[in-house]
Amino acid sequence: RKxxxxxxxxxxxxxxxxxxxxxxxxxxxxxxxxxxxxxCRKEPxxxxxxxxxxxxxxxxxxxxxxxxxxxxxxxxxxxxSDSATYLCVVNGLASGGSYIPTFGRxxxxxxxx
Amino acid sequence: xxDIYQTPRYLVIGTGKKITLECSQTxxxxxxxxxxxxxxxxLHLIHYSYGVNSTEKGDLSSESTxxxxxxxxxxxxxxxxxxxxxxxxxxxxxxxxxxDMKTQYFGPGTRLLVL
Numbered sequence: 001r002k003x004x005x006x007x008x009x010x011x012x013x014x015x016x017x018x019x020x021x022x023x024x025x026x027x028x029x030x031x032x033x034x035x036x037x038x039x040c041r042k043e044p045x046x047x048x049x050x051x052x053x054x055x056x057x058x059x060x061x062x063x064x065x066x067x068x069x070x071x072x073x074x075x076x077x078x079x080x081s082d083s084a085t086y087l088c089v090v091n092g093l094a095s096g097g098s099y100i101p102t103f104g105r106x107x108x109x110x111x112x113x
Numbered sequence: 114x115x116d117i118y119q120t121p122r123y124l125v126i127g128t129g130k131k132i133t134l135e136c137s138q139t140x141x142x143x144x145x146x147x148x149x150x151x152x153x154x155x156l157h158l159i160h161y162s163y164g165v166n167s168t169e170k171g172d173l174s175s176e177s178t179x180x181x182x183x184x185x186x187x188x189x190x191x192x193x194x195x196x197x198x199x200x201x202x203x204x205x206x207x208x209x210x211x212x213d214m215k216t217q218y219f220g221p222g223t224r225l226l227v228l
Contacts, residue, residue: 004155034216043203043219044156087156089217098163100171101146101217105155 003027003102004090010108017078021107023071023088031099033064035073036087038106044087047073078111085109116140119204119220126194127228134189134223136204145187146217147171147179148203156203162187194227201225 006023013019025033033050048055050062050071061074071088088104117138126132136145143164148156148171158171162181176198177191187206191198201224205217 043222044217045219046216049216094172098169100158100161102158102172103148103156 002104003092004088004104006086006088006104006107008105008107010110012110012112013078015078015080015111015113017111018074018076019078019109020075021073021086021088021109023073023090023104025069025071025088025090025092025102027090027092027102028069029093030069030090031093032091033071034089034091034101035060035062035071036089036103038085038087040084044103047086075109078109080111080113083109083111117204117206117218117220119202119223121223122221123224123226125226125228128193128195130194132191132194132225134202134204134225136187136189136220137185138206138218138220139185140206140208140218141184142206142208142218143184144207145181146205146207147177147187147189148205149173149175150201150203150222152201160189194225196227199225199227 035047036044037047038044050064054063059076063072085106087106094100120135145162147160150156157173159175160179162168203222204220207217208215
């Protein structure tokens with residue numbers, strides 16, 4: 001089982017739609033969580049951190065459920081420019097006592113007119 | 114924009130050659146990372162560093178080596194390139210203490226093709 005699992009998609013939605021992505025992680029000692037966005041042939045860029053109480057940034061809402069080891073990202077009122085791959089990142093305890101990030105494979109979103 | 118740079122951006126090289134991929138950042142971050150990413154696949158951590166003279170192997174075994182002699186510089190070396198090394202290599206840096214994890218900033222990547 002992969003440490004961080006995401007539905008690869010693609011999710012193909014019309015402009016204005018609401019879309020939700022899920023991510024599950026296996027390391028219960030994980031401490032911090034992030035959503036990154038990666039455009040085709042570009043480097044990943046931080047979209048938002050994910051906090052236990054849930055957090056919102058404009059049209060984007062992130063939720064964390066530690067008990068179920070589950071993270072979600074909700075995008076409201078989708079724009080064409082939201083088309084990208086969304087990466088779930090979990091910071092987990094590795095052997096040796098250090099925390100290192102583990103990336104999911106990403107969920108592909110295509111927003112069409 | 115993040116102040117993290119990678120050179121070269123693209124490299125085509127023959128089997129058996131020694132190559133060094135450069136990564137530098139001007140943000141004063143202690144933590145630096147190297148990832149390998151194949152098209153359509155997830156990023157795999159191959160090396161990381163918590164500071165000068167600190168280097169660790171990541172969760173993906175790699176024949177490459179790294180060094181961290183200066184805070185701002187984290188080069189990756191392949192002593193003898195092979196076609197199986199063909200991939201995109203992404204460098205990143207972040208703030209934070211050893212037991213902490215902050216936002217990572219990524220360089221633009223180096224696309225390596227070994228013939």
